[in-house]
Amino acid sequence: MSRSSGDVFGAPVCVSLATHDLDPVEEFYGNVLGWRFRRSRLGEEFRVACADGVPVAGIAAVVPRLGVPMAWTPYFAVGDADVTAARIRERGATTAIGPLAFATGRAALAADRDGAVFGFWEGEVGPERWSDRDGPVWVELKARDAFAAAVFYGEVLDWAADRPGALDVAYEQDHVVVRRHHHTVARIDAGAVEAAPDPRTRPRWEVHFAVPDLDAVADRAVHYGGRVICAVSSSSMERRVTLSDRAGTPFTITEATDRP
Template structure:
């Protein structure tokens, strides 16, 4: 699952700029950012660097000096879920936000500037799943993926995949690859021949308090150890460890209830 999901830029090389439509960042907005940072620091070994501070208090998580994610304070006047939100790269956030609206989605926040780091918008697709758009300036986004402690993959759980895939393809220019199966409703979104995200349709079995949502997978070296650490740090196990074609995975939540998945890739 991780081999085509991102790039690492090494010291001395030019930073990697994400192509439009590529998942380029994951961000968590919470009521208690200090508590959240301590949880993820202990779980993934992250360090934190402040900024940008507009539109609100925010810190970027670093793994071995490379940026991988962000955690900020959820403004009390913004009714957003406590959830990891994937951001997709855009060359022009305002134009992409307009495409979101014209395709039946909603722009809940922005477009607005995040200091000199870039320009963003937070949107929801027609079913209500929340995602972000990022136009990079000083901050290019996630610098490493697919290694322990870094994002590996993003997956949308929704009512049915075909309609959702059509929306994202119209907004970001993806090609759509449905899985041929009589009992699984799954579609892969591809960009320039590379898979960038999956969409899973689960009918009406979605939790009422959750609804359609994106899930970010983070790579871990040892899934059982990571699950134990989640529990020890005050988190929850939402779906027990299981084997998949991409490796062993488990779905968990942090102390504020933000859901995410852990992935141990096969050797």
């Protein structure tokens, strides 16, 4: 059964790639990440990417029509898109596009006060979404100030609200962790610099895809026309590296490590 976005409000329910053309995107990510694609009920311009039969992402050929940049963007569930858009504007941020009506709901694209782009969705949410369990996708905000960013998104998306179903927000050292049912669904890290020459250090939402073999995936990305943007970084929990696809759109892959 499908649920309403109001049932999982505040949680990321989709990551979507805005692109010019579906075919080369399907070819690249199919070869690199092993995804298979099916049509979406949102319309002819949309596809759903599946890994082992589980939906993990959306792809939308909307760049020419909407004039948006090619980018991976997280979309957060909201109960009322108009209320969310008003909250964003009231706090000095921007609603760039929408809310626009689609077959199963309404979507909008916004930027927070530091310029990090995100989307929000009001409508039907499928039962297979990855927002309420540890899954193959997660999102991370590189923010100038993690605390200030958490306050902004908390007020806009009803994080940690005094109502049933609200997400938990925890401040842990220099970052913020957002959880649903004890599963981490988003993270906010401090240290981004607004005027930095390297776009990877500017405020932005990063989309992470979990893979079983990071080195093999990175090699395939280069083989099929992408590139490695930075060196592999390692921690006690994971290895990660940021890649770009053939069009130059960045995304991050992570591999869990077994180190204690």
